[in-house]
Amino acid sequence: ELNSKDMTCVLKELRDWGEALQFFAWMRNQPGYLPEVFHYNVLFKSLSRAREWNPIQWLMGEMQREGVKRDNVSFSTLISAASRCGQHESALSLFFEMQEEKGLTPDEVTYTAAIRALGKGGKADQALKIYEKMEKDGMRGDGVMYSTLIDLCGKAGKISEAERFFREMGERNVGKNEFVYNAMIDLYAKAGLREEASDILRGMEEEEKRGRGVKVGKITYSILMNLHVRHGEISEAVEIFKMMEKREEEERKTQEIAGSSPQIPIFMDSVAYNTLLFGLKRQKELSAAIALFRGMKEKNLSPS
């Protein structure tokens, strides 16, 4: 008795891709079932999470057989799926196929997926060319695209290009988000440019004070802890960790006052613990490491 939208919903809720495909098989046997692009898109996403490239290829074939046309959602999902599955050449050919054969115009999401896939495939120069072409076609990058570009440039050692994008966001009034700040801090930290990293952090703190929706959060803190750990500055890393604990405690109290009970840590996660544990290991601070590890369980965090 399920309608098509309900089926989309069920497919999405089935976390296990095998179960999702079984349910899909059942759906297709129902009388009057009509194939829908939504169903395929949800399945693509599920298989992408599981990094299962073979069933994705099979589904693309089924889609074609059923005459279901892929849209921008399909292609952006497929491009990032191919990338996650290590199919770099497929990611790129999907991007060209959609334009040349299907006559679709990629939207900003599809462009970002393609740019990120090229970056992950070690082709930063080609990624930047695609961005330039997009600009020539009159499309503008949004905050997500800029964070992707900046991260990609940082990982490819193109610091000045990353800086150019960071400036460009200001010039074009694209709001700077947490991802962009974190990516900038991380790339400066890894390049050993600590002064520059501090400048970005200060800018981020300013934005937080102004209430622009940017928050110095656990990822920023982990990046900074990692910076200190890499320089053998374990006490500085410990200081940051303590600050995270303090902010966690404050947050927990506010939630209690507000009457909500969830005990999900906001400023703490296993990466924060891993970073500090790694630092303590480097310094051969075994007893401190053991104490920290035991503390994880009290915080409802499970070691990975």
Add this chain to the structure above:
RNA sequence: GUUGGAAGCCACGCC
């Protein structure tokens, strides 16, 4: 239409 894109640690694998 509850369908798509971005940032941090370690380990392993590949170059």
